[in-house]
Amino acid sequence: MINTKTLIMGSLLGMMIATGCAVSQSYNEEELGLRKVDLYSEKSVVSEPTSYSTVSAGESKVIQRSFENAPPMIPHDVEGMMEISKESNACTGCHMPEVAEAVKATPIPKSHFFDMRTQKVLTEMSQARYNCTACHAPQSANEPLVKNEFKPEYRKANGAQRSNLLDTLNDGVK
Ligand code: HEC
Numbered sequence: 001m002i003n004t005k006t007l008i009m010g011s012l013l014g015m016m017i018a019t020g021c022a023v024s025q026s027y028n029e030e031e032l033g034l035r036k037v038d039l040y041s042e043k044s045v046v047s048e049p050t051s052y053s054t055v056s057a058g059e060s061k062v063i064q065r066s067f068e069n070a071p072p073m074i075p076h077d078v079e080g081m082m083e084i085s086k087e088s089n090a091c092t093g094c095h096m097p098e099v100a101e102a103v104k105a106t107p108i109p110k111s112h113f114f115d116m117r118t119q120k121v122l123t124e125m126s127q128a129r130y131n132c133t134a135c136h137a138p139q140s141a142n143e144p145l146v147k148n149e150f151k152p153e154y155r156k157a158n159g160a161q162r163s164n165l166l167d168t169l170n171d172g173v174k
Pocket residue numbers: 056057058059060061062063072073074075076078081082090091092093094095103104105106132133136161
């Protein structure tokens with residue numbers, strides 16, 4: 001006859017076997033994550049060097065927009081242009097609509113001449129847009145560690161090359 005004690009022991013053994021099987025594949029800490037080194041030390045972590053475009057403005061190839069109305073990445077060399085100060089901003093020197101065409105640069109769009117708070121069109125570029133590199137960044141040529149499966153859907157045929165945020169700002173809201 002099976003008594004209660006044997007029954008409990010038996011079911012406990014069963015549970016141990018079952019859970020044991022589920023975790024039979026184990027990983028040590030050096031195999032976890034994407035960096036594959038000791039998680040408790042930064043000493044052996046070597047990040048891939050950045051490799052920004054060295055092609056000068058006017059000769060680079062624009063990068064496709066990541067999604068509709070994404071701020072475009074800077075495709076050209078920005079050496080010497082990143083010191084944006086009150087007195088000098090190299091970016092506006094080429095990208096202001098009145099000069100952009102002459103240097104074949106994409107003109108600063110309408111949305112940058114608009115006050116988002118008061119919803120008013122400005123006669124000058126919004127001060128909130130002055131520091132271009134707060135939103136526009138150069139891209140380093142590195143292989144991504146994880147493949148990006150995201151597929152953008154552009155509602156306009158040229159959505160991968162141009163933006164129109166101000167025209168679509170309230171889409172779905174009003
Ligand atoms: C000497 C002129 C010049 C200067 C200065 C300049 N750019 Fe450009 N920029 C261009 C041109 C021309 C292009 C188009 C690509 C090309 O021909 O290299 C471009 C492309 C871009 C693009 C991509 C636009 C698109 O349609 O995808 C961005 C974003 C950009 N520049 C931002 C900046 C920022 C931010 C600065 C300042 C840090 C800057 N640029 C300084 C001339 C310039």
